[in-house]
Amino acid sequence: MVLKLYGFTTSICTLRVAVVLKEKNVSFEFIPVDILKSAHKAPEFTAYQPFGQVPYIDDDGLILYESRAICRYIAAKYASQGTPLLPSDPTAIALFEQAASIEASNYDPFVSGLAWELKFTKLFGGKTDEARVKSLQGQLSAKLDAYDVILGKQKYLAGNDITLADLFHLPYGAVILDIGLDKFSSRPNVARWWKDISSRASWKTVKGGIHQGNAIHYRVLQSAL
Amino acid sequence: MVKLYGSPTSTCTRLVALICKEKNIPYELIQVNLAKGEQKAASFTAIQPFGQVPYIDDDGFILYESRAIARYLIKKYPNQGTPLIPSDPKAQALFEQAASIEVFNFTNSVQPIVFEKVFKPRFGLQPNEERVGEALKTLQEKLDVYEVILSKQKYLAGDFLTLADLTHLPYGTAFYTNGFAEVFDSRPNLARWWKDISNRPAWLAVKDGA
Numbered sequence: 513m514v515l516k517l518y519g520f521t522t523s524i525c526t527l528r529v530a531v532v533l534k535e536k537n538v539s540f541e542f543i544p545v546d547i548l549k550s551a552h553k554a555p556e557f558t559a560y561q562p563f564g565q566v567p568y569i570d571d572d573g574l575i576l577y578e579s580r581a582i583c584r585y586i587a588a589k590y591a592s593q594g595t596p597l598l599p600s601d602p603t604a605i606a607l608f609e610q611a612a613s614i615e616a617s618n619y620d621p622f623v624s625g626l627a628w629e630l631k632f633t634k635l636f637g638g639k640t641d642e643a644r645v646k647s648l649q650g651q652l653s654a655k656l657d658a659y660d661v662i663l664g665k666q667k668y669l670a671g672n673d674i675t676l677a678d679l680f681h682l683p684y685g686a687v688i689l690d691i692g693l694d695k696f697s698s699r700p701n702v703a704r705w706w707k708d709i710s711s712r713a714s715w716k717t718v719k720g721g722i723h724q725g726n727a728i729h730y731r732v733l734q735s736a737l
Numbered sequence: 738m739v740k741l742y743g744s745p746t747s748t749c750t751r752l753v754a755l756i757c758k759e760k761n762i763p764y765e766l767i768q769v770n771l772a773k774g775e776q777k778a779a780s781f782t783a784i785q786p787f788g789q790v791p792y793i794d795d796d797g798f799i800l801y802e803s804r805a806i807a808r809y810l811i812k813k814y815p816n817q818g819t820p821l822i823p824s825d826p827k828a829q830a831l832f833e834q835a836a837s838i839e840v841f842n843f844t845n846s847v848q849p850i851v852f853e854k855v856f857k858p859r860f861g862l863q864p865n866e867e868r869v870g871e872a873l874k875t876l877q878e879k880l881d882v883y884e885v886i887l888s889k890q891k892y893l894a895g896d897f898l899t900l901a902d903l904t905h906l907p908y909g910t911a912f913y914t915n916g917f918a919e920v921f922d923s924r925p926n927l928a929r930w931w932k933d934i935s936n937r938p939a940w941l942a943v944k945d946g947a
Contacts, residue, residue, distance in 0.1 A: 562882045562885050562886060563838075563842055563879065563882050574827060574830070576830055576831075576834055577834060578833070578834045578837035578838060578841070579837075580833070580837050581830065581833035581834040581836070581837045584830075584833045585826075585830040585833065588826065588829075589826070602809075602812065602813070603798065605809075605812070606798075606800055606805065606808070606809040606812075607800075609802070609804070609805035609808045609809065610800055610801060610802045610805040612805070613802035613803075613804050613805045614787075614802060616840050616841075617802065617840070618787055620841075621845065655787065658782075658786040658787045658788075661786045662786055
């Protein structure tokens with residue numbers, strides 16, 4: 513049975529899973545969840561994803577949520593097809609985990625905060641907190657300075673091979689650029705790395721959103737709308 | 738012996754110390770003077786570019802990010818101490834789900850509260866109560882979900898303890914013991930789980946100092 517991805521067409525976390533599915537050449541059926549109509553808060557949804565967040569997958573009855581956990585599961589299950597995204601050598605694994613943690617703690621909180629304040633809060637009737645934006649921008653700049661040092665010594669965040677940790681950065685990175693906050697170009701090594709990962713075919717295929725053309729099937733979940 | 742560069746009271750340093758205790762891994766704590774900003778000195782950032790504690794030196798192998806260090810040590814010593822990461826693919830997937838829940842649905846909300854209410858006052862700074870209120874509201878919603886999950890299984894990844902439970906301890910304890918105990922105690926399944934993990938001998942050994 514083909515893997516089912518329940519998500520929202522342009523959701524950050526849904527795209528994070530989609531880029532990995534593409535990178536690993538894994539067929540999937542996309543079932544759109546209309547978060548603008550709060551379908552993700554409906555009991556039919558929270559029965560599977562109790563936090564009421566997209567995405568989750570149903571892989572032959574295995575329900576999994578948290579996009580990075582889903583990505584790890586796919587990368588491990590399909591290790592022998594598509595691009596290798598998880599190392600197998602113990603030292604390389606440790607450095608991958610370091611890179612994955614860097615993304616979660618030294619990138620995500622700042623980019624997600626900025627994306628919320630400058631883009632998403634308005635969709636839900638909120639206002640931008642300018643003081644918070646200023647603070648987050650300053651913190652993100654300092655973090656990316658460290659990224660520039662790391663990426664001056666190696667091609668990718670975990671070493672000289674691409675891993676999941678690099679791909680995890682794509683969805684929020686694209687949103688940040690989209691709202692006009694280019695923190696990458698002024699840092700030569702970050703710029704090189706960003707150009708590399710954001711030019712990958714897998715990302716180009718999904719970055720505009722998941723739709724009929726880039727998923728195997730496209731089925732509207734009628735009952736959740 | 739694993740050299741742990743950090744601070745005895747730092748949350749992330751104590752997570753690594755906890756895992757060492759759970760896995761019976763001897764370690765040497767080498768203190769980094771945070772009050773004097775030693776972690777921002779060039780000699781430190783040459784090793785840990787973000788200027789954060791902890792990092793380890795394991796026989797010349799340098800690693801930072803406490804959760805990465807924890808995973809590394811657990812994988813290196815699979816046959817001693819408490820098993821903390823399952824190897825079965827399905828159980829591992831559920832572990833990764835739980836590990837992600839901890840970061841994004843717990844610590845992301847607890848950390849700002851602890852920063853405002855515990856860390857800032859130590860430096861004579863006033864807490865931003867609005868920020869605390871927002872974070873607490875989000876946290877309460879998340880913990881309602883924890884309550885549901887933990888009504889069906891003993892721990893966050895299933896019926897066995899994993900690293901994903903233990904990573905809640907450093908920030909969770911700072912939160913619980915600084916006036917927010919009721920937030921956990923008012924939810925029976927969460928309270929049961931919290932009491933279980935926070936009374937483990939390994940945590941009791943390091944919670945007041947790595």
